[in-house]
Amino acid sequence: MGASASGADLRGDTIAAVATAAGRAALAVVRLSGPAARTIAARVGVPTGLEPRKATRARLHQPDRPAEPLDEAVVTLMAAPRSFTGEDMVEFSVHGGTFVSRALLVALVAAGARPARAGEFTERAVLHGKLDLLQAEAIADLIEARSAATHRAALRQLGGALSHRLGAVREALLEVEALIAYEIDFPEEDDGPLSRARTLEAASRAGAGIDALLATLPSAELAREGLVVVLAGAPNTGKSSLFNTLAGDARAIVSAEPGTTRDALELLVDDEPLPIRFVDTAGLRESVDVVERLGVEVSLRRLAGAHAVLVCAADDAALIEACEAIAKHSTAPRIAVRTKADLLAEGDVWSAPAGVPAEFSLAVSATTGAGLPALREAVRAIARTHTPDPGEEHPVVMRARHVSALRTARAEVALFAEAWNVGSLPAPVAGTHLRAAVLALDELMGGIDAEEVLGRVFSSFCVGK
Numbered sequence: 001m002g003a004s005a006s007g008a009d010l011r012g013d014t015i016a017a018v019a020t021a022a023g024r025a026a027l028a029v030v031r032l033s034g035p036a037a038r039t040i041a042a043r044v045g046v047p048t049g050l051e052p053r054k055a056t057r058a059r060l061h062q063p064d065r066p067a068e069p070l071d072e073a074v075v076t077l078m079a080a081p082r083s084f085t086g087e088d089m090v091e092f093s094v095h096g097g098t099f100v101s102r103a104l105l106v107a108l109v110a111a112g113a114r115p116a117r118a119g120e121f122t123e124r125a126v127l128h129g130k131l132d133l134l135q136a137e138a139i140a141d142l143i144e145a146r147s148a149a150t151h152r153a154a155l156r157q158l159g160g161a162l163s164h165r166l167g168a169v170r171e172a173l174l175e176v177e178a179l180i181a182y183e184i185d186f187p188e189e190d191d192g193p194l195s196r197a198r199t200l201e202a203a204s205r206a207g208a209g210i211d212a213l214l215a216t217l218p219s220a221e222l223a224r225e226g227l228v229v230v231l232a233g234a235p236n237t238g239k240s241s242l243f244n245t246l247a248g249d250a251r252a253i254v255s256a257e258p259g260t261t262r263d264a265l266e267l268l269v270d271d272e273p274l275p276i277r278f279v280d281t282a283g284l285r286e287s288v289d290v291v292e293r294l295g296v297e298v299s300l301r302r303l304a305g306a307h308a309v310l311v312c313a314a315d316d317a318a319l320i321e322a323c324e325a326i327a328k329h330s331t332a333p334r335i336a337v338r339t340k341a342d343l344l345a346e347g348d349v350w351s352a353p354a355g356v357p358a359e360f361s362l363a364v365s366a367t368t369g370a371g372l373p374a375l376r377e378a379v380r381a382i383a384r385t386h387t388p389d390p391g392e393e394h395p396v397v398m399r400a401r402h403v404s405a406l407r408t409a410r411a412e413v414a415l416f417a418e419a420w421n422v423g424s425l426p427a428p429v430a431g432t433h434l435r436a437a438v439l440a441l442d443e444l445m446g447g448i449d450a451e452e453v454l455g456r457v458f459s460s461f462c463v464g465k
Contacts, residue, residue: 014040015124016108017116018101025096030104033121036112037088041075043111044104046090052079060092060104063111070107071100085121086128126446133446134163134402141398146268147275149223153396162395162402163445165213170441172206173413173434180431196420203417206437210410216396217403219387222307223396226268226277227383230302230330233312233322235282238339241366242312243267243280271376274383279306303330308382310375311358312337320355327357335378338363341370405444412437 014034020027032041042048045060058075062068074093083089094100109115122139125131131139138157145151156162179199231239247267265280281299303309303326311326311334313319319336326334336358338350342365352361360378364371388394397403416433419425 014113015116015120016040016105016113017121018105019091019121020096020101022098023096024098027093028096028101030092030094030101030108031116031121032090032092032108032113033083033085033087033116033124034113035088037090038077040108040111040113041077041090044070044107046075050075050077052077052082055093060094060107062107070103071095073104081128084130085124086130087124132160132163134166134444135160136446137399138162147223147226147270148272149274150398153220153223153398156395157398162213162397165209165395166441166445169206169209169213169409170438170445172202172209173409173438173441176202176206176416177431177434177438180427180434196423200417200420203413203420203434207410207413207417210406210413213395213397214403214406214410216394219394220396220398222274222386224398226275227307227379227386228277228279228302228305229308229310229379230279230281230299230306230332231310231312232281232299232303232326234318237312237314237318237322238366239310239312240280242310242337242339242364243278245366245369245372246278271380271383273380273387276379276383300329303332306330306332307386308332308379309334310337311335312339314338314340314343316353316356320353323355323357333382334358334360335375335382336361337375339366341365342367402444405440409437409440409444412440 012035014032014036016030016032019029019031038046038048038050043063045066046058047056050056053076055074055076058073060070060073062070071094073095076091076093078084078089078091080086080088092104094104105115119136119140122131122136126133126136135158138154141154142151142158145154176199179202231243233239243265246269267278267280269276269278279302281302309326309330309332311319311322313322313336316338319338323334323336334357336352336356338352338361341350341363344350344363350363352358359382362371362374362378364375397406412433416430416437419430419433
């Protein structure tokens with residue numbers, strides 16, 4: 001793997017990049033990595049003979065021109081192979097802002113470095129065996145994480161949880177290959193031919209391992225997109241006021257005029273164990289207004305895809321009616337919400353009427369905030385039914401590339417099992433399906449020389465990573 005998809009030698013040159021986002025800040029970080037990193041750093045004012053991993057103050061200047069200063073910086077050397085990239089690596093902490101970091105990058109290039117491509121630092125870490133490809137992708141997932149759930153999944157992958165699980169599946173496939181090889185090479189041993197059932201059982205274990213990983217797709221989708229919680233009910237029942245309170249901002253128009261909400265409004269809120277996507281919908285009622293009818297149709301579609309529904313109504317009779325009506329359009333768990341609880345008589349403690357068919361029932365007030373903690377906890381209780389045991393290591397499949405490779409491997413295992421079970425193919429021919437499954441996993445894990453794969457993966461990274 002000495003060259004990238006573009007053909008550039010990744011081991012013979014030295015790269016540089018600004019590793020922090022552009023804009024005003026206290027500090028900016030510029031990274032330099034490669035065999036000439038120490039020489040290039042010295043040309044811009046870094047003292048020679050730096051002690052690795054020790055921060056050192058340096059007065060930076062234009063290459064070989066000490067009279068033209070750039071900045072007062074803190075410089076740290078990470079010596080090969082004990083660095084992120086596996087190469088000599090120098091990190092410059094300079095004053096923040098766009099100009100200083102960019103000026104230093106220009107100076108480093110003038111001193112002999114090359115501007116890094118997107119993801120090239122992490123790519124070099126993979127090429128030098130510091131990370132596997134799945135761990136490298138986890139770095140990008142950490143940067144892109146929008147919720148605690150996706151952050152947690154990325155950290156597990158960075159820690160090697162997915163790599164270890166895939167390695168176990170690969171070993172199971174190699175075990176099946178070994179059994180077939182034994183039958184091919186030693187067909188007349190004293191023990192007789194191997195039992196086909198034993199080989200099928202080993203293949204079944206490998207297939208089950210792949211199935212377990214593919215079964216995490218819904219969890220990954222929920223971690224990324226959120227648990228869909230739809231606010232539904234008749235018009236003018238306080239749905240939008242509740243939505244705004246949950247949002248902590250005036251995201252929806254609140255009006256006493258029935259039918260104000262004509263489209264679905266969405267809000268993604270980070271929460272535990274999953275992010276929550278609250279959806280405010282148009283009030284459900286019969287109407288002659290064309291636009292309002294379209295809004296109701298949108299509401300019904302969102303109800304059909306909901307993971308939970310907040311059934312909103314301002315009185316008990318309307319709440320019973322709304323629960324019954326919404327049950328016709330959604331099988332998701334329902335939380336019966338008696339809105340406008342601040343209008344109840346002082347001292348009254350509300351309890352749900354007997355006819356309310358819902359998993360949870362509570363009274364809330366968007367005005368005073370009463371009942372909102374209990375509402376959020378009810379939503380979390382439903383979210384927990386969609387998540388695995390948090391005490392266990394559950395690597396999840398987060399990327400389309402992973403899904404494609406796993407499905408390919410699973411299909412090849414199934415083809416092998418079918419051919420082996422009926423004896424329709426000779427052992428060497430049936431074994432080609434196992435080899436194809438192993439190769440699919442090897443490509444997924446970055447264990448084969450697949451430059452096109454590397455180029456595709458790292459092109460999505462930011463420069464400086």
